[in-house]
Amino acid sequence: MTLREMIENTKLANAGIERSGSIPGRPAVPWLTVVSLSVVMAYADGFWMMSLRGAVGAIERTEEPFASWLRESTLVLPVFVFAVLGAMTLALHLFGPELRKSSTVLTALLIVAAGTAAGIAFITLNSAYDYQLQSNQLQLIDSMSHTCAEGSCLALQQQASFGLQMRAVGYGSGILLVTNLVLVGWVVAIRGGRLDVSRTRRRTARGRGIDHRRLFLAAALVGSAAIHAAVVPEHFGEWAAAGVFFAILAAAQLALGLLSLGRRHRALLKAVAAVSIVPLALWLCSRTVGLPFGPAAGSPESAGMPDIAAGVLELGTLLVAVALLRDRDRLPRRPLVSAHIRSLPVVAAIAIGVLGLAGTAPAWFGNPGSSGNESVEFPHH
Amino acid sequence: MGEESADAGRVSRRTVLRLGAAGGAGAALVAAQGLGVPFLAQRGLLTADGAFAATSAALGDTLFYIEKFPTSPLILSPFSDRLPIPKALAPVPKSVYSAWPKPPGPGPGQQNSLRNERHQIWPSQIGYPDPIVYKIDVQLRTHSFTTSQVLPIDSDGEPTESFDSSGRTYAAGTKRTLPPSTIYGFNGTFPGPMINAEYGRPALVRFENHLDENPLNLDRQDFGAPDWSFLTHLHNGHTAPESDGNPHYSMVSGPKHPGFRPQMFVDNLYLNWPAGGDDREKQSFFWFHDHTMDHTGSNVYKGLVGLYPIYDPKNGLDMGDERRGLRLPGVRTNNSDGSFDVKYDIPLAFSDFRLDDGDTVHKDIHDVQGEFPDAKNPAKHPEWWGKTFYKHFPNHGFVGDICTVNGTAFPVLEVKRRKYRFRFLDASVSRIYEFKLMSSTQGPKSSASLGYVDDELQGQYRIPDAQQCMKFTQIASDGGLLPFAIKRDSFELWPAKRREVIVDFTRYQDGTPTTKGDVVYLTNVMKMPNGRMWSNSSRFFPDPAYKVPLLKFVIGDSAPDDSRIPAALTPLRPLPPLPSNWRNLLDNRLIFEVKRGALGGETEWLINGKPFDPTTVATSLRNKAGATPLAAPKKNSFNLWEVRNGGGGWVHPFHLHMEEHRTVMRNGKDVTVTPDTGHPDDVSKEDLAALDPNESVILYRGFRDFVGPYVAHCHNLAHEDHAMMFGWEIRP
Incomplete structure (x- = not known):
């Protein structure tokens, strides 16, 4: 089924519900259920992720596992929210707002699958990162190797390390699946076998809430602003002008993000487009051919998690701003899609923003950084 | 409805x-x-981080580092072989060594066969006589752990089939005689020779590598240094780097290799000089063992172990004559060759082994490195049935299921009705012991006959009805004589540690006299199923059913006894002074954290997050003063070093070469005022800090007399061989 078909079907489902008159409102996202399930899976999967890291991960990332678990599970929580919400959106389309016993089970399985997919994505990224660190360390050891009988053993050892990380992903996937099955099953059971994929929101005299597109703008701009604000000190250290630029950009994005929650003005949307397209263009230039100015003029920079996250958010805000500008003259109308689908981009923006922000402080993901334990070469005796 | x-x-x-x-x-x-x-709680992991560590370890054990070790054949007649008591090695007469093509001496190039080193201090520089010269050849030979017949059993304790080198298979239940195991031995024996040394009489030992010679046409199997190199460390002699046998030295100087290759020799000069010339620094029991980089464990396991008791003749204090000085047990006989033996003063070196069952797959990261291509591992080796089995890179460490004393499994020692001095040494790769003296009416039963399986079979025999019957009087630890003797019901012995005790075989602990024919078992009560740590001991969750007899004492006739057990307040040897302002050094102490990491498809053991690099001097973690000091103290300086167990539920016996240290703090508490009950030896000098899970110790150390590179490392040899070591040096 294509996304377009899904959206159309969801529209029909909404219309059907309203035509029937049996439910005097539209299905809204059951946030309590979504967040509860997300929290349960994020922290449980985080436990296994941390334990796997302790078993096979790079030693630099195994300090204080409890604190790392709390920190990293919290950071990935929005992704689990996105996954659970996505599963519920699909269930809403497939089974409607009222779940029967069989569809409850299937919905629970969908949620488990989505949560597990999110968890697997994280253990895969973790393993990749661990492999990179271990591989670097193996190169260091290989440089002083003396026991290898047949030349360099680096390739063999890296292969063994890679194999270990692959097994970690494989076993970890199975463990996460079982864990999520048990936990989601338990949550459903403790609720007496109920699983809500929607809640009923009655129409109020005040009419509709904030347009989800503006919510998306706010979330994405604030997320982008936070990422840019976090890298200001680093850029100040490299080049003061860059630091000033990022400070101004962060302030502008934050202000526009907050203003987006208010009334829609054409000027505001144009400003949003500007604070999106300018840094996006600069970023693309710096990562491909290199900026024509600055201390690293003409040298492409390597991409990292924070700048990719900011770039994605800015691309999103640019597109939404343009869409809202084109919509400006049309009469207000009912949303075409369900609240579930409309919430997904907002949650995605929050997730990307949080991950990007965390990426600006590598220690949040257990990056060793500099511990001050550098060695010095021994002067030959 | x-x-x-x-x-x-x-x-x-x-x-x-x-x-x-x-x-x-x-x-x-x-x-x-x-x-x-x-x-x-049992593993010291009852913390939030501990729960993760336990889960990680469980995942590692069950999913990633699955290990299978063979079950050794059951020795059917335990306590029938006599305990070997080594005789003192005879020195080489001057007329002989003077005629050597490359005689030892103080000149340039005279320290080794490569002619690229000289001794940093020759005895004459400190007013000592020329050294007594010994010659020890490192040889490929065989060793038998028992003369008893054995019954091949599996991990369920059931009889199983066995094999021989000709390819023949023997049916389950067939009693067999063990084939001798291939060893690398000092002078071809295990344990190697014993040098009885004395302070004030330097010894020079020429270690010469003959491992390339194979006169018996032996199968070398798949462990031991693959290039047959060796490096001998006198643990923990106060020795110059060129004679210390440590890889931080050997990789950059001397052999410029993990060890000395075949046909090379090195003259290790042991000055038998206490640190700083201070009598309070005198020690009493060294041992020498291999220290080849990356292969210490396999070479030690393969037999490169020797003994080096050292006596103090000054004022007859501890010269092996029970009529003089402290009157510690010992009757000295001066031999015509210049050596001397001391009766009733017996070293006990403990090593644990596993014997191949012919059915366990040999699989190791060292196979990936192509070190033993002839073994074609991973493979089963039925042709090696009954010979020693080793795994270079075990998950936690390597423990055997047969314990030997002085190279013999379940030996028996007939003792006179008098006092004895026993010098305990743990020469095992990873195993920690806790000893008790116990008596029994029913005697040992095989663990298999008692229904035990798997790891519970370790030790092979138990004494179900055993009760403690005697106490030890501990008189010395790693660092020599204690300030005062300590009465102990039991004591722990960690890898490389030494403990010296007096046992009075004339009476039991309740005062009842012993009689001829009485039997006392030296019993291990610490259960340690793998190289990680104990599961049960007196300090943590005692298992009253775990009483494994290691050595049987049979009490014989009475004998003259001029020795005395030191009274509780009789001073033995005072501790070197601790400066009153030692706390001022705390902020700028050096900090080293030992921890497990993952690397290269197998685990790795690291310090401050780094593997051992023999070419570098390590730096401390950031200390309270905000500095990361280099581990390069000035000669004749003193400092505080902190060693932290980075957690994860492993114990680490952490050894620091060169001078003995004194523990001043453990887990943040001042043990110079209130000793830690779990580590009573903290009050003595030591060269090895016993680190329980998550523990930290702060050690007061001196760096006197020599300059140059040394190492500090975990003495769980599986950890040491896989990078849990760092280099440091003393600078002029």
Whole structure:
């Protein structure tokens, strides 16, 4: 089924519900259920992720596992929210707002699958990162190797390390699946076998809430602003002008993000487009051919998690701003899609923003950084 | 069905689900409390981080580092072989060594066969006579751990089939005689020779590598340094780097290699000089063992172990004559060759082994490195049935299931009705022991006959009805004589540690006299199923059923005895002074954290997050003063070093070369005022800090007399060989 078909079907489902008159409102996202399930899976999967890291991960990332678990599970929580919400959106389309016993089970399985997919994505990224660190360390050891009988053993050892990380992903996937099955099953059971994929929101005299597109703008701009604000000190250290630029950009994005929650003005949307397209263009230039100015003029920079996250958010805000500008003259109308689908981009923006922000402080993901334990070469005796 | 009953059914179903879920959660909580908490507590992991560490270890053990070790054949007649008591090695007469093509001496190039080193201090520089010269050849030979017949058993304790080198298979239940194991031995024996040394009389030992010679056409199997190199460390002699046998030295100087290759020799000069010339620094029991980089464990396991008791003749204090000085047990006989033996003063070197069952696959990271291509591992080796089995890179460490004393499994020693001095040494790769003296009416039973399986079979025999019957009087630890003797019911012996005790075989602990024919068992009560740490000991969750006899004493006739057990307040040897302002050094102390990491498809053991680099001097973690000092103290300086166990549920016996240290703090508490009850030896000088899980110690160290590179490392040799070591140096 294509996304377009899904959206159309969801529209029909909404219309059907309203035509029937049996439910005097539209299905809204059951946030309590979504967040509860997300929290349960994020922290449980985080436990296994941390334990796997302790078993096979790079030693630099195994300090204080409890604190790392709390920190990293919290950071990935929005992704689990996105996954659970996505599963519920699909269930809403497939089974409607009222779940029967069989569809409850299937919905629970969908949620488990989505949560597990999110968890697997994280253990895969973790393993990749661990492999990179271990591989670097193996190169260091290989440089002083003396026991290898047949030349360099680096390739063999890296292969063994890679194999270990692959097994970690494989076993970890199975463990996460079982864990999520048990936990989601338990949550459903403790609720007496109920699983809500929607809640009923009655129409109020005040009419509709904030347009989800503006919510998306706010979330994405604030997320982008936070990422840019976090890298200001680093850029100040490299080049003061860059630091000033990022400070101004962060302030502008934050202000526009907050203003987006208010009334829609054409000027505001144009400003949003500007604070999106300018840094996006600069970023693309710096990562491909290199900026024509600055201390690293003409040298492409390597991409990292924070700048990719900011770039994605800015691309999103640019597109939404343009869409809202084109919509400006049309009469207000009912949303075409369900609240579930409309919430997904907002949650995605929050997730990307949080991950990007965390990426600006590598220690949040257990990056060793500099511990001050550098060695010095021994002067030959 | 009516609507009411349907509703009732729905309510019932929901209730059942809710009750089931709540019950399941409750049961999980109870299980966590009842099983999980004791499990974690037992391993020192009852913390938030500990729960993760325990889970990581469980994942590692069950999914990633699956290990299978063979079950050694059951020795059917334990305690029938006599305990070997080594005789003192005879020196080489001057007329002989003077005629050597490359005689030892103080000149340039005279320290080794490569002619690229000289001795940093020759005895004459400190007013000592020329050294007594010994010659020890490192040889490929065989060794038998027992003369008893054996019954091949599997991990369930059931009889199983066995094999021989000709390819023949023997049916389950067939009693066999063990084939001798291939060893690398000092002078071709295990344990190697014993040098009885004395302070004030330097010894020079020429170690010469003959491992390339194979006169018996032996199969070298798949462990031991693959290039047959060796490097000998006198643990923990106060020795110059060129004679210390440490890889931080050997990789950059001398052989510029992990060890000395075949046909090379090195003259290790042991000045038998206390640090700083201070009598309070005198020690009493060294041992020498291989220290080849990356292969210390396999070379030690393969037999490169020797003994080096050292006596102090000054004022006859401890010269092996029980009529003089402290009157410690010992009757000295001066031999015509210049050596001397001391009766009733017996070294006991403990090593544990596993013998190949011919069915266990040999699989090791060292196979990936192509070190033993002839073995074609991973493979089973039925042709090696009954010979020693080794795994270079075990998950936690390497423990055997047969314990030997002085190279013999389940030996028996007939003792006179008098006092003895025993010098305990743990020469095992990873195993920690806790000893008790016990008596029994029913005697040992095989663990298999008692229904034990798997790891519970380790040790092969137990004494179900054993009771403690005697106490030890501990008189010395790693660093020599204690300030005062300590009465002990039991004591732990960690790898490389030494403990010296007096046992009075004339009476039991309740005062009852012993009689001829009485039997006392030296018993291990620490259960250690793998190289990680103990599961049960007197300090942590004693298992009253775990009483493994290692050595049987049979009490014989009375004999003259001029020795005395030092009274509780009789000073033996005072501790070197601790400066009153030692706390001022705390902020700028050096900090080293030992921890496990993962690397290269196998685990790795690291310090401050780094593997051992023999070409570098390590730096401390950031200390309270905000500095990261280099581990390069000035000659004749003193400092505080902190060693932290980075957690994860492993214990680490951490050894620092060169001078003995004194523990001043353990886990943040001043043990110079209130000793830690779990580590009573903290009050003595030591060269090895015993680190329980998550423990830290702060050590007061001196760096006197020599300059140059040394190492510090975990003496769980599986950890040491896989990078849990760092280099440091003394600068002029």
